[in-house]
Amino acid sequence: MFSTIKRILIGRPLKSSALGEQKLAKLKALAILSSDALSSVAYGTEQILLVLAVVGTVAYWYSLPIAAGVLFLLAALILSYRQIIYTYPHGGGAYVVSRENLGVTPGLIAGGSLLVDYILTVAVSVSAGADAITSAFPEFHDYNVVIASVLVIFITILNLRGVTESASVLAYPVYLFVFALVAMIAVGGYRIATGQISPDLHDPVGTAVPGITLFLLLRAFASGCSALTGVEAISNAIPNFKDPAPKNAARTLVLMGIILAVLFSGITYLAFYLGISPKADETVVSQIASTIFGRETMYYFIQATTALILVLAANTGFSAFPLLAYNLASDKYMPRMFLQRGDRLGYSNGIITLGVSSIVLIVAFSGMTEELIPLYAVGVFIPFTLSQSGMIIKWLRDKPKGWQLKLLTNAVGAVITFTVLSILFVTKFAQVWSVLIFLPIIVYIFIRINRHYQDVGSQLRLDNQTPAPHIKGNVIIVPVAGITKVVENSLTYARSIGDQVIAVYVAFDRESELEMEEKWRARYPDIRLVTLMSHYRSVTQPLTKFIDIVAAKAEEDSYAVTVLIPQFITKKSWHNILHNQSSLLLRTYLLYVKNVIVTTVPYRFKK
């Protein structure tokens, strides 16, 4: 049943040798890995205007130099990540770069911060997408959390089916979104150029603004940087690209940077020229689109693709999270299960973990995604800063050809990202303080996990000094509840493997004890029977006491002690409730608490 459902949802298992086929061509990779970054333009400009609006509409012209600053930062990031892609063609992004150049702890900080960030990406984007859907259909507004959760489940299943297939489904909305916004910017630009739109809607650039402060401008700049979340996704996913992977990844990154720059600057310029103010009930993009096209087909097309790409942005997390988890797991900082490829060759455990965690976040913060966005920005800029700093160290250490320029690129990037991070902490401390608590906890867990795997490795490693263990003989203990075929079966097996067989019977009263002893002598005169009295109707307690005594004696003689437990295998599963499953409890207890070898002998009922 379960496996049939799984087959339908996920598809047939793929052979390991099919792995190459699942790699991504550039255009599909663009769609898969850039929806997070591109969708940010839907709110980036608005974030800047929201801060400037505190001073007044007269300050809106500042959005142009601020946007230029964001573009400069974008360029710095793209150049820097291009260098990282070529330097680290096996992927890993901020985690790998920080760990190799700055040390283990900075690497783990970057890794932990990114893991949480991917979960936030999914939760925030999907919630925002659900908001967009329910804004269009207000009758479903009460089901926001349900819709968001269903969307996450849908994306999770797509990703479990495999990377290429999910790309085919998810690529088109990204193309449509880019097409829709480019069309809007082009038509808007054309109307402005041909004078169809009045230039009096905005105050001119350079107008004096009373009350403006550097702090406010920096805050607006930091808010605008939320448009850059998602830029790092490609550098983490290089192994997913078709060969030559680094070259394809770098080109995709640049392509994405160009598109992002065009959309962001176009939207910011239109917003400024049209004199648009952020409103509580309508987004800036919606205002631009309705001014240019009116509330006609094209307007609804832009709104629909915007909503869709917000949902798909979540998919970036599904590409990046499992790979990062794989990197952390292969360095033994996360559980080994994140190393396994599933039936369709994706890292299913990472995909499922991400799906479940983001649903938990969505449910926990139902509708409060605004509170998560600053956290999300901090979560991105911590690894940004760390990886840029790591690259500085790398260039200083390795000094390859032309290292001065490369160093400059990354140094500029490091300074800017660190500045943005500082501004975020200073201006939005109330929303981001929790990072200072959960990040150390995550790093601590990573370190503990690593220590455990180290411990296990050292305990399992064979050296030639310690002599191989030696067993002189075997004592087999057979708990019996009566004289039946099952017991006869177990005894036959016990005698075939053991040098000494002891049957144990637990009696609840004197009569049954005597009766059993008599019957036993008659049937198995050659096998020793020990009867134990239980005053508290427990079988496990007297049995384990007895096993302790036998085990102590056996250890002296270098004998191994094995407890033989018969297990009824019923014909129908409902029959199981008709048999006391005490043997299962006994087995667990003996194995985990008493450290005794346990052999389970199945006895299959024929009806």
Added chain:
Amino acid sequence: MFSTIKRILIGRPLKSSALGEQKLAKLKALAILSSDALSSVAYGTEQILLVLAVVGTVAYWYSLPIAAGVLFLLAALILSYRQIIYTYPHGGGAYVVSRENLGVTPGLIAGGSLLVDYILTVAVSVSAGADAITSAFPEFHDYNVVIASVLVIFITILNLRGVTESASVLAYPVYLFVFALVAMIAVGGYRIATGQISPDLHDPVGTAVPGITLFLLLRAFASGCSALTGVEAISNAIPNFKDPAPKNAARTLVLMGIILAVLFSGITYLAFYLGISPKADETVVSQIASTIFGRETMYYFIQATTALILVLAANTGFSAFPLLAYNLASDKYMPRMFLQRGDRLGYSNGIITLGVSSIVLIVAFSGMTEELIPLYAVGVFIPFTLSQSGMIIKWLRDKPKGWQLKLLTNAVGAVITFTVLSILFVTKFAQVWSVLIFLPIIVYIFIRINRHYQDVGSQLRLDNQTPAPHIKGNVIIVPVAGITKVVENSLTYARSIGDQVIAVYVAFDRESELEMEEKWRARYPDIRLVTLMSHYRSVTQPLTKFIDIVAAKAEEDSYAVTVLIPQFITKKSWHNILHNQSSLLLRTYLLYVKNVIVTTVPYRFKK
């Protein structure tokens, strides 16, 4: 943790030899076993008046002859059950009596019907009790279901602590209830006798009633019989009494019958004399009490004890259900687990089953207890009728001294109870039809369980014809994932018990296969290593295929096949998630699907 909580709630385990001490003295038994029957007077009279009210207040005087009929039925039931107690001193009530005299199926019908009835007793009584509480404190009205569930949990815990202790807690409210109602009847009777209450409140007995029909009177009678639910409890619980158990039980039964008769006839007479009509928002008992005492202390005392006894009526079910389940289980019609005594010597599984089922019913029918009451009455009158009929057969067959009178007693009882049952079915079919569906299902399940236990018994029984199984030797299969101390450990053990040891390695690619083979040859030149290639990254599949081949070969040679699975025992339980628990899955699969002996060798991590 769990065991500490259990210790606090339930108390220390008791030795089996402490069993005698848990028996009941008469007065305590009366309190424990009669609260169900006695609490019925709180609504019995009201049920009669509700039917008569259809015709008009002029018909109320019919409540007196109807009550006389109910009392006659009560007398018949008490006499009949007295005979049953002496004839069946080991208890079992309707189930035992019907099974012995009428056959297995009638016995199972009676048993199944009673089991369901006890669950209904708990659900109905506790819900009514919760209603009474929230009527007094209307601000908690929305929490009715929660309050009822908490009450059930409370009673369940008391019963898990043991019979005598729960009696001490629960006895006093019953005494107080009886005292309160007797006081009310006495004061009311005194005022009537001394002429303090006007005799004009009611139409005189014998007034002509236009529109009255026999059908209506029978229906009123059947409704009044709901006052008799719970009468059978004592005959099921005889083994709980102090010696001489049958005598004590019979006396308790008679005592209960007298109290019930006094209360029921007193309330019915007062209701008639005071001319009380049933109201939607006030019970008949409440109306009588407020007329006699006014809304003063005594009134609230009566209301409080009524509420309390309704809750305690549920306790009857907790005394009777586990014993009946025990009887059914010892006849192999119910799972064996109902035979076990818990830490405090109660039949804990029955107690817990009843608690859980009644909470499920309470939640499922939240506040709809009115719908359950007719079902409850039918559930009682089916076993009443069956046990009376059984006794008729018994007297006719055994013919002991004075059998004619005994036969007459039971024959009268059988006719009346059957009539009541028929009337219930005819007049309330819409509410009781489901009995006709679930009762056959329950009986079918009983029979299937019985058949399974018979099958198992016949399969386990040893006969001297079939030769003892013979094993010529052992093949031990050791799945290995590398060369570690754990593997070395397992191999040493395997060689000590097996005649032939095969190590199996599952490789995911060609390189690791070759590498493993080379390493193995170097370290264990004398142990055969089989490497299997897995294309779908599954370990279980290739392994089980291989085991199939080995098992087929081994069967030809009369060899036993054992699979040795090492199991890491981690130092801390959270470490478990850091190790793939695939060995657990493999073990279950081999045992249940492949029927192979599985030996688990624990390897304990020291850190």
